[in-house]
Amino acid sequence: MSTSATPRERLLDAAGELFYRDGVNIGVDALCKAAGVSKKSMYQLFRSKDELIAESLASRGPGYQTLLRPGAEDDRSPRERILTVFERQDAMVAEGNYLGCPYVSTAVELKNPEHPGSVVARYFKQQLTDFFHRELAQAGAEDPATLAIQLTMIFDGASARAVVRAQPLGGIGAATAAALLDAAGVRAPELALH
């Protein structure tokens, strides 16, 4: 299992999980032990711990996004595809062990916006905003750029609430996003009207 992947993959996996679970201040020793890789190998594969932080965050990006965002084969309306993100976030929180959006958490912990990990975090947060933007443009929203940012903010706000309260969200994220979409005219099909 753990030894089938290359040392690099094992390190990225272990780092992604432990940096998220315990914070970026977890020691390199504990990390290497969890990955079954020696410190020597680690420092041959990565220049520094800071680089490992950034690379592990980047390596988990695609998987995390697939988890949240509906695929291209999901041909529901843009509105429904957007709300899916919030519903999946809600489900992740409900499962427990949710410690916030990994990108926001890492950026908060690193403090320094120029840290390579912060740069990666910024990039992937923008990816989410871009997804919202595409869907909103397709739905014909009036100001998709602003609305996409607002939806990202609601996502991160729900995430912060989950961390602080340590309780399920109860659909409040999706409800807020829906309210904002309604206000912007990206409406649910009103079945009663036709």
Added chain:
Amino acid sequence: MSTSATPRERLLDAAGELFYRDGVNIGVDALCKAAGVSKKSMYQLFRSKDELIAESLASRGPGYQTLLRPGAEDDRSPRERILTVFERQDAMVAEGNYLGCPYVSTAVELKNPEHPGSVVARYFKQQLTDFFHRELAQAGAEDPATLAIQLTMIFDGASARAVVRAQPLGGIGAATAAALLDAAGVRAPELALH
């Protein structure tokens, strides 16, 4: 200056600032040095570093809230009083050196929701929600409880955005809050209608 206050006050001040600026992993040595207090005195005044985290967070709570929330003497409408919070947040971000809501940041860094610091964070976040709730109730909002939570989420979402982007918010928080208030019927006075 620094030595006029009691050792306890100096410690709480230094801790509040350094825990926020550098994270809760900053060492007790650096903290005591900044406060001009010996470690011996620190451990006589506080049982542990964890307790100091919680107490310093609590001690800065009232001041932080006064900074954000309009006072009782501000007799504008509930809607305007609510939006003031977002405008002041925006101003804090624009000043630079904004590293996110101290309560959310601390909770994120601590990971453990039962840590005394996390308990304090939860309490003060609830205080903000309660303020929104009172204002909304006075404005006659239909579902003030839900709306107050949503506004708090927007606040924390804007905060997360400021951290990740390390750039001014440009009023996006207040705009989102206003949109949500509009949708809920807590409207701005429409001068054109009378």
Added chain:
DNA sequence: CTCAATGGAAACTGATCTGTTTCTAGCACC
């Protein structure tokens, strides 16, 4: 002046931090 309390400076414990180095076991290739 004497006495007791306060609190800072700094040594100390033992653990942990990042990063380097040495040694050696395994393994493919010739």
Added chain:
DNA sequence: GGTGCTAGAAACAGATCAGTTTCCATTGAG
């Protein structure tokens, strides 16, 4: 059987971690 590469184990460096303890200068009360 050799030879050279990979990579884990582990010791090491020098700094820092939380927390305790010793020592001493200051200070206010009697």
